[in-house]
Amino acid sequence: MKILVLNCGNSSVKFRLFNTEKMEHLIGGHIDRIGSKESCLISQVPMHKEKRMSLSVKDHEQALDIILKAICNQEYGIIESICDIDAVGHRVVHGGEAFTESVLIDEAVFRKIKACIRFAPLHNPPNIEGIRTSLYLIPFARQVAVFDTAFHQSMEDHVYTYALPYEWYEERGIRRYGFHGTSHKYVAYRAAQMLGKPIEELRLVICHLGNGSSITAVKEGKSIETSMGFTPLEGMVMGTRCGDIDPAIPLHIMKEDDLTPAQMDGILNKKSGLFGLTGGDSNLRTIEEKAEAGSERHSLALKIVTHRIKKYIGAYAAVLGGLDGVVFTAGIGEYSSTVRRMSCEGLSFLGIEIDTIENQNNETCISKGSTPVIVIPTNEELAIAHEVMEVLAKEKEPVKIGA
Amino acid sequence: MAIRILIVDDDPDFQAAIKVILERAEYECIQAYSMRQGLKLVSEESPDLIILDIMMEDISAGFRFVKERLEVEDTNAEAHIPILFVSSIQKFTNLNFRDRLRPFLFSTDGFLDKPVEPKDLLERIREMTANIHE
Numbered sequence: 001m002k003i004l005v006l007n008c009g010n011s012s013v014k015f016r017l018f019n020t021e022k023m024e025h026l027i028g029g030h031i032d033r034i035g036s037k038e039s040c041l042i043s044q045v046p047m048h049k050e051k052r053m054s055l056s057v058k059d060h061e062q063a064l065d066i067i068l069k070a071i072c073n074q075e076y077g078i079i080e081s082i083c084d085i086d087a088v089g090h091r092v093v094h095g096g097e098a099f100t101e102s103v104l105i106d107e108a109v110f111r112k113i114k115a116c117i118r119f120a121p122l123h124n125p126p127n128i129e130g131i132r133t134s135l136y137l138i139p140f141a142r143q144v145a146v147f148d149t150a151f152h153q154s155m156e157d158h159v160y161t162y163a164l165p166y167e168w169y170e171e172r173g174i175r176r177y178g179f180h181g182t183s184h185k186y187v188a189y190r191a192a193q194m195l196g197k198p199i200e201e202l203r204l205v206i207c208h209l210g211n212g213s214s215i216t217a218v219k220e221g222k223s224i225e226t227s228m229g230f231t232p233l234e235g236m237v238m239g240t241r242c243g244d245i246d247p248a249i250p251l252h253i254m255k256e257d258d259l260t261p262a263q264m265d266g267i268l269n270k271k272s273g274l275f276g277l278t279g280g281d282s283n284l285r286t287i288e289e290k291a292e293a294g295s296e297r298h299s300l301a302l303k304i305v306t307h308r309i310k311k312y313i314g315a316y317a318a319v320l321g322g323l324d325g326v327v328f329t330a331g332i333g334e335y336s337s338t339v340r341r342m343s344c345e346g347l348s349f350l351g352i353e354i355d356t357i358e359n360q361n362n363e364t365c366i367s368k369g370s371t372p373v374i375v376i377p378t379n380e381e382l383a384i385a386h387e388v389m390e391v392l393a394k395e396k397e398p399v400k401i402g403a
Numbered sequence: 404m405a406i407r408i409l410i411v412d413d414d415p416d417f418q419a420a421i422k423v424i425l426e427r428a429e430y431e432c433i434q435a436y437s438m439r440q441g442l443k444l445v446s447e448e449s450p451d452l453i454i455l456d457i458m459m460e461d462i463s464a465g466f467r468f469v470k471e472r473l474e475v476e477d478t479n480a481e482a483h484i485p486i487l488f489v490s491s492i493q494k495f496t497n498l499n500f501r502d503r504l505r506p507f508l509f510s511t512d513g514f515l516d517k518p519v520e521p522k523d524l525l526e527r528i529r530e531m532t533a534n535i536h537e
Contacts, residue, residue: 083470107458107495136498139466139507 002026002084003388004071004138005381006064007091008130010122011035013063016381017071017078017085020389026078027071028381031055031063039063043070045078060126061133068137087142088134089388091182091380093123095147096173102150102387104395105131105143113145119173119230146387151181154222162230176234178226180208180330184216185223186383187329190376192221194364195325203320205313208378209339210330211239211282215309217316225319227312233268235312237305239282242272244308277301284332284339306342313343317350323371326352329378337362344373405431406532409448411441411468412456412489417517421454421489424521430528438464442471450484451535452528457490457500465490469507483509485531489524491517 001021007014016028029043029050039057044050051070057063068082079085090105096116103109110131117124131143152160160176161169168174184206191206192199199221206216213236217225227235227243237243250264259267267276275282278301281290290298317323327333328340337359344354353369367373408430412418415436422432433448435441437460445453457465469486476483486508493500493516501514513527 104461106461110462110495132496132498135463135496136500136503139463139500139503140470141463142467143462 001086001389001392002079003087003089003385004085004134004141005089005091005384005388006130006134007381007384008060008126010126013060013067013130014381015067015071016385018382018385020385023382023385025381027076029067029070031057031066033057034060034063041066041070043067045076048076060129061136064130064133064137082138083140085138085141087144087388087392088138089144089146089384090127090131090134091148091384092127092131092145093148093179094120094177095145095149095153096177097153097175099145099147099150100153102144102146102391104391105145109145119177142392144388144391146182146384148179148181149177151185152176152178152216152223152226155224155226159225174230176226176229178214178216178223179228179232180212180214180216181223182383182387183208183329183378183380184214184218184226186380186386187327187376187378188216188218188221191325191327191374194374194376195372197324202324203322204325204327205316205320205323206327206329207309207313207333207343208330209236209309209328209333209336212241213238213243213330213332215312215316217319219320225316235308237277237301237308238273239284240270240273240275242268242276274301274305277304284336288336288338302338302342306339306345309339309343310345310347313347313352314350323350323352325372325374326367328373328375334375334377335362340366340373340375405429406452406535407431407433407448407450408452408454408528409433409435409441409444409450410454411435411438411459411465412454413437413459414456417456421524424524425528428525428528438468441468445472445484452532453484453486454528455486455488455490457488457492458495465492466504469504473507483511485509485511485513487513487515487527487531489515489517489519 003018005016011034012030012032014030017026019026027045031039031041033039034057037056039055041053071078072081092113094116096119098112113128135143187206188204189199191204192202204218206218208214212232214226214228216223233241235243254264274287278298281287287298287301291302332339340359341354344352351369351371354366355368359366365374408425410418410421413436418434425432433444433450435444455465513531
């Protein structure tokens with residue numbers, strides 16, 4: 001079976017085609033700067049050189065059309081035609097409370113995803129455009145939605161409810177949803193495999209640390225608590241997002257500087273976090289280098305980021321009632337030995353002790369204490385392909401209605 | 404002998420309404436409520452025409468019905484049963500599927516948007532079945 005995974009952003013489409021027999025990827029890549037005359041298709045077939053093509057791409061439909069032509073390119077002989085694609089897996093950022101798992105898209109599902117635009121006005125529209133466009137250009141394939149929020153729907157009400165007027169939850173859906181769910185789930189199951197234990201017996205803290213970061217407490221394979229909330233702004237200190245703050249601060253600044261909600265939203269999402277702390281650097285590698293070179297502000301930024309991670313690991317160990325493993329994943333989690341070391345310092349009372357050499361070498365298992373600390377590369381596209389396979393395996397003949 | 408029409412649509416109200424219209428016009432109706440049930444009935448009942456919805460058990464179910472039929476008909480061209488799409492997908496997605504599907508369909512196939520006027524439906528069926536049982 002051939003599964004195409006699509007991740008449609010506002011001005012980009014990422015894609016990866018999988019052959020499920022060996023779960024190998026056949027081609028992958030992305031188109032950036034959709035809507036401009038300076039778009040670029042980057043595609044790569046394993047064992048071949050990456051290809052770059054400059055193009056003018058006006059919208060997502062044209063972008064997917066270009067991607068499909070690259071996939072059906074006879075030079076590589078990957079697939080002959082779009083008819084060979086059995087299913088398309090779509091990353092959908094927000095599924096609200098409507099979706100607790102990945103689903104085959106039907107008319108009702110499509111409507112519900114549209115209804116979730118109010119929760120993710122920037123992210124869900126391009127995801128929906130991806131589904132619509134894919135239905136048009138790959139009409140014979142099944143379309144499957146895989147939600148960032150679905151894995152966290154297992155959180156209990158006392159975990160996801162904010163201490164705000166309760167009607168806000170009832171009438172407007174204001175609650176904690178959590179994000180990066182596909183990655184957290186995939187990494188949790190990989191961790192169970194690596195630890196050689198059934199996931200049902202494990203209490204894990206998964207630290208997904210990238211440009212956007214979140215930490216999840218996973219108990220018996222289910223998310224019981226996660227750091228992102230109603231939006232991806234809550235929780236960790238991120239590249240440009242502030243994470244947890246006193247909610248009175250933005251109100252205070254808005255009043256003093258006469259700022260609009262949109263302006264404050266821009267500051268909290270795009271000008272805060274590492275970027276705000278350092279005065280313009282959001283890349284962790286740069287921050288580490290400048291901290292090492294003596295910049296106090298960069299050094300402070302590193303301490304703030306890792307203190308927040310440590311605080312969450314401790315809190316989630318309490319929520320889980322113990323720890324069977326801590327996992328680091330995503331860009332920073334996989335490559336920054338400094339962040340891992342600083343985040344785990346002083347946690348030996350939880351059995352967390354980092355082996356300096358293994359950590360510096362980016363080994364898989366980096367702990368020497370009783371609680372395993374492991375580094376697992378996340379693979380969101382592969383995780384989505386797995387979700388699609390699960391959904392298709394569950395497909396059953398619907399009950400006959402009427403005559 | 405009455406012309407036999409297979410209606411493949413997951414909407415029981417639509418099914419009931421179309422059945423009444425077709426039977427009044429002296430067509431014989433066979434009903435399927437899903438793509439897979441439809442495919443089963445095509446091979447069991449050999450209808451003269453298929454009225455096909457698109458968004459059924461999933462959003463592309465009708466398209467996959469066509470794909471499966473094309474695979475059968477590819478090895479046996481005489482097995483082609485004309486398909487009349489009756490769907491709201493164009494309105495729902497604001498996309499022109501009539502043109503999109505053209506390369507995959509036979510010239511004898513057709514496309515009508517829901518909601519469909521009984522008069523338009525019957526006229527189209529008459530055109531598409533004009534050569535049957537001659």
